Amino acid sequence: xxxxxxxxxxxxxxxxxxxxxxxxxxxxxxxxxxxxxxxxxxxxxxxxxxxxxxxxxxxxxxxxxxxxxxxxxxxxxxxxxxxxxxxxxxxxxxxxxxxxxxxxxxxxxxxxxxxxxxxxxxxxxxxxxxxxxxxxxxxxxxxxxxxxxxxxxxxxxxxxxxxxxxxxxxxxxxxxxxxxxxxxxxxxxxxxxxxxxxxxxxxxxxxxxxxxxxxxxxxxxxxxxxxxxxxxxxxxxxxxxxxxxxxxxxxxxxxxxxxxxxxxxxxxxxxxxxxxxxxxxxxxxxxxxxxxxxxxxxxxxxxxxxxxxxxxxxxxxxxxxxxxxxxxxxxxxxxxxxxxxx
Numbered sequence: 001x002x003x004x005x006x007x008x009x010x011x012x013x014x015x016x017x018x019x020x021x022x023x024x025x026x027x028x029x030x031x032x033x034x035x036x037x038x039x040x041x042x043x044x045x046x047x048x049x050x051x052x053x054x055x056x057x058x059x060x061x062x063x064x065x066x067x068x069x070x071x072x073x074x075x076x077x078x079x080x081x082x083x084x085x086x087x088x089x090x091x092x093x094x095x096x097x098x099x100x101x102x103x104x105x106x107x108x109x110x111x112x113x114x115x116x117x118x119x120x121x122x123x124x125x126x127x128x129x130x131x132x133x134x135x136x137x138x139x140x141x142x143x144x145x146x147x148x149x150x151x152x153x154x155x156x157x158x159x160x161x162x163x164x165x166x167x168x169x170x171x172x173x174x175x176x177x178x179x180x181x182x183x184x185x186x187x188x189x190x191x192x193x194x195x196x197x198x199x200x201x202x203x204x205x206x207x208x209x210x211x212x213x214x215x216x217x218x219x220x221x222x223x224x225x226x227x228x229x230x231x232x233x234x235x236x237x238x239x240x241x242x243x244x245x246x247x248x249x250x251x252x253x254x255x256x257x258x259x260x261x262x263x264x265x266x267x268x269x270x271x272x273x274x275x276x277x278x279x280x281x282x283x284x285x286x287x288x289x290x291x292x293x294x295x296x297x298x299x300x301x302x303x304x305x306x307x308x309x310x311x312x313x314x315x316x317x318x319x320x321x322x323x324x325x326x327x328x329x330x331x332x333x334x335x336x337x338x339x340x341x342x
Contacts, residue, residue, distance in 0.1 A: 029066075094118050099191055103145050109308075116306035117145060123305045126150040126213040128201060128229050130177040132280070132290030133219030133243050133297060135167035140298035142185040142192055146305070149185065150213060152197035153177045164287040201225060206232035215304055217297050218242040221279060223271040230255065230264035234340045239313070240264065241300050243293050247283050248322035250293035254300055254313040257333055257340035261313040266334040266341075289321050 014024035095103070095117070106112045106120075123146050127134050130153040141149055155177050157168045165177075172180040178196035185194050197209070210216060210232050218229045218240060226242060233240040234257055242264055243252040257263045271277075296317070303311050316329045335341050 025070075094121065096191075099145070102189075102191070106144070111308035112302075112306050116308065119305050119307075120145045120302065121147040123215065124148040124150070124213045125215045125217060125301060125305075126152070126210065127217045127219060128225065129153055129219035129221065130165075130167065130181040131155070131161065131219065131221060132164045132245065132285065133294040134181070134217075135165045136291045136294030137217055137219060137297040137301070138181055138185060139167055139188065140295055141301060142189045142194075144298065144302055145189065146192060146301075148193045148195065148213075150195040150197060150209075151178050151181050152199065152201050152209070153181075154198065154200040164285060164290050166291065201228060203228055203232070207235060210236040210238055213238065215301055216240045217301060219294065219297065223277075226264060227271075231339050234258075234263050239304055241297050241304070241312075243297050245285055245290050245293055246277065246280060248286050248289060248320060250289055250319045250321070251316060252293055252296050252300070252312060252319075253316040253331065254304070254311045256313055259313070260333070262331050262333040263337060263340040265339040266337045267316060267331045269334070269337070286321060292321065293319060 013019075014027065094114075100107070103117050106117050107114050109116075125141055125146050125148070127138055127141070127149065130138065130151050134151065134153070138149065138151060153176075157165075157173050157175050157177055157180050159170075159173055161168055161177075162170060162173075167184045168177065168180045169184075172183070176196075176198045178198045182194045182196045185192070199205075201209075206228060216229065216233050216238050218226060220226055220229065221244075226244075230240060230242070233255070237258040239254060239256040239259070240263075241252070241254050243250065245251075253264075253267065255261060255264045255267075257266070296319075300311050303309050312328075314331060316331050317326060318329065319326045333340065
C-alpha cells in the first residue's frame with residue numbers, strides 16, 4: 001500500500017504540473033525499480049521490505065506486465081501513425097492541393113478520412129429528379145466531391161419552383177432543369193463530372209442507365225416514377241435512396257434487397273387511393289422541407305459510399321416539420337413481393 005500511494009502521488013503530481021506522460025511513466029518505472037532493488041539487496045525481515053511488500057518475483061512479474069502493456073501501446077501508436085501516413089500518401093496521389101484543401105473537413109473525420117474521400121471521388125451517383133428533393137441532394141453531393149453525378153429530369157424551371165428548388169435561379173426560368181442544375185453544380189465544384197439527361201425516365205432506358213452507376217437517389221414526385229425506379233434498381237442490384245414530401249411531412253429510406261433490405265414495393269406494395277397522397281401542386285409544401293429531406297438523402301448517400309456509420313437500410317424515417325418530430329419504422333422484405341420476392 002505504501003508503494004501504491006507513492007505511485008498515486010506521483011501520478012497526481014505529474015497531472016498537476018502538466019508533465020508529459022512519458023515523464024510520469026519514467027517516475028513510476030523508477031519507483032518500481034527501487035522496490036525491486038530493495039527485495040534483491042536487503043536481507044529478509046528488513047523493515048524496508050515490510051513497507052514495500054510483495055516479493056522480488058512479484059515485483060518482477062509486475063515489471064514484465066508493464067513492459068508488455070508499454071509494448072502494446074507503442075505498437076498501436078505505430079500502426080495508427082503508419083495508417084495515417086498511408087492515408088495521407090494515398091490522398092496526395094489522388095487529389096490536387098486544391099482538392100485536399102476543399103475536402104479537408106471530410107478527411108479529418110475518422111469515419112471518412114482520405115480513403116473515404118477517395119471512394120467519393122470514384123463513385124457514380126444517379127439522381128432522378130432535379131426538383132425539390134433533387135436540388136439539395138445534388139448540391140451536397142457536388143460539394144462532397146462525388147466524382148460523377150448523373151441527373152435525369154424532363155421538366156423545365158418555372159417561377160413556382162423557386163420557392164423550394166434551390167439549385168435553380170430566376171435567370172434560368174424556362175431552361176431544362178438538368179442543364180440549370182449542371183450550371184449550379186459545376187459552378188460549385190469544377191472537380192466533378194455532371195451528366196445531365198434531359199428526358200423522362202422510361203422502363204426501356206432505365207436498365208442501361210442504372211448499370212452505369214453505383215447508387216440511385218429517387219427524388220421524383222409521382223408514384224409511377226417511384227415504382228419504375230425501384231424495379232430498375234432491383235434488377236440492377238443497386239442500392240436505392242428514396243424520399244418523398246408533402247405539405248409539412250417527409251419520409252426517407254434505403255432500399256436494397258440485394259443486401260437483405262426490402263425494396264420500395266415491399267413497403268409500399270400499392271399506390272394510395274386517389275386523393276390520399278396529393279401532389280405538392282395540389283396540397284402545397286413548406287419550402288424548407290425538401291431542403292431538410294433532400295440533405296438527408298445526401299447524408300445517406302455519403303454514408304453508403306464511404307461505409308461510415310449506419311444507413312437507413314431496413315428502416316423508414318418519418319419527419320414532421322410542423323411539430324419538429326421524427327420517428328423510425330423498421331421495415332422488412334416481403335417474400336411475396338412482386339418486384340424482389342423469390
